[in-house]
Amino acid sequence: MREPYTVKAEGLPDEVTIYEVGPRDGLQNERAVVPVEVKAELISRLAAAGLSVIEATSFVHPKWVPQLADAEKLLASMERVPGVRYPVLVPNERGLDRALAHGVTEIAIFGSATESFARRNLNRTVDESLAMFEPVVTRALAEGLRVRGYLSMCFGDPWEGPTAIERVVEIGGRLLELGCYELSLGDTIGVGTPGHVTALLRAFGTAGIGTSRLAVHFHDTYGQALANTLAALREGVTVVDSSAGGIGGCPYAMSATGNLATEDLVWMLHGLGVRTGVSLEPLVETSVWLASRLGRPPTSRVVQALAKEN
Template sequence: MRVPMEGLPERVTIYEVGPRDGLQNEKTIVPVADKAEFVVRLADAGLRTIETTSFVHPAWVPQLADAEDLLGALPRSPSARYPALVPNERGLDRALANGVTEIAVFASATESFARRNLNRTVEESLAMFAPVIERALADGLWVRAYVSMVCGDPWEGEVPIDRVVSVASRLAELGCSQISLGDTIGVGTPGQVTALIEAMVAAGIGAERLAVHFHDTYGQALANTLAALRAGVTTVDASAGGIGGCPYAESATGNLATEDLVWMLHGLGIETGVDLDRLVATSRWMAGRLGRPSPSRVVQALSPADDGGRTSTGAST
């Protein structure tokens, strides 16, 4: 049943991160053909923005060493966007050589995570991103920036809001069209999320320029998403089947499951353009490839009792 609530948007854009953020932490290498089929299935389910891969050095994230091969295997679609993460100028060179038209950079709000993830201080990482963003914009690319650890850090504890605003403001000034606020270890709660977004807006970064990226470590991802929607955000990151984590923060468990998000949004009468049945079938199929049940509650609820979300009985695309 669809029962709308006041103060929420009529439509939400889902920024699907399963193929990149979802699979990057998998120790068993997923074949390129399976990754490509995953992306195609997601697009067929109605997802229009699908972050496919990262041009990070293979030594850092072996799962994504096949970035060029994956992009070469994907059919180009006028209705689907395939952004890729780039860590530096070398990554940008590879992205441009492979026809990527939308990129993302990945910054940290804390020094500890910046050191572990980028081997740089926050200031050094921003200096590294500056020429990447400048060149990308000069080539007509759309640029998003992630800001991780916006609610808490496993080494530093609670992260002050003004520190997050400072990093986000620098990235906005560099020209990033969208800032995705990431609760990387899933410790945030709705009041904290509301205060963070209000602080962003007060600093001149409008809610229309923000996205949110929640992990569900403490079961708060949907509640935090609802708080973000009430604060004016209309772009939400999610991972099909709830797969993913972070290879540099062991306490970071799975992302918000796209199916769980769609169930809530559709129940609120919010349009997404996503066919939930096709999406669930896709996540069951990927769970089968990964050899374990999907952590998504909606996938589990809508899966046959004898498969636990591990296999798909839906038609392939």
């Protein structure tokens, strides 16, 4: 299978960790319920391709995201590869109870930088959602779990318009203060551009929060995800969220289309001489296989190109 020509670029990290969100964020927007066996095989294939962090599922109430109602069954049936992390998303203390009962060692919480999305996603204000997260994080840390924070609508909100940079820094800082080891900055509706990314990351730095504690999570709604990722890498970010095949979106923000495709990200990083530990061929094969199960083609441009060649 074709690989990108490698031309090492200056000013980039030597290695990047890809935080694969396909099994959770990618599948949660699928209308037809994906069988748990397919989800388990997807996770196994992603690990075999070399991905070291695979977000497996979420313990959100089945009423709100029916696609993930099988979280317990999935965790009980999926294969775990030594050295691979399998975090899960938890919305509240009940979700944490379920995660602890199934031996989860790493969780994530999902906050919002805007009031409109906080209301739609969590039925709470931003302050109320942070108050809800506090006991979740405290208990998780006491149980020895790692906790990651997601912050959505960091660049723009479909109801409120552009999100003020100082607002993102404030709310993101509060999530980190709760005890999150890392904060993933989400461009939920894909409106960010590279200059905006640079300005936001530098604002965090001015507030005393370095890029070693930040990750990025870009949607490709306006075709900016790779450009935005490169801008983040130049500022020192070394953790990038992506989804195999580019699947995903957000069930509470209809303008949020697919995530940055893992294959497109790997192609760019390898072309820049940045190590990922991921093998492109089995990753592409996985997305082709998944597309056949979902009944539609992958949105990843790299998958489309390489699948035609092979």
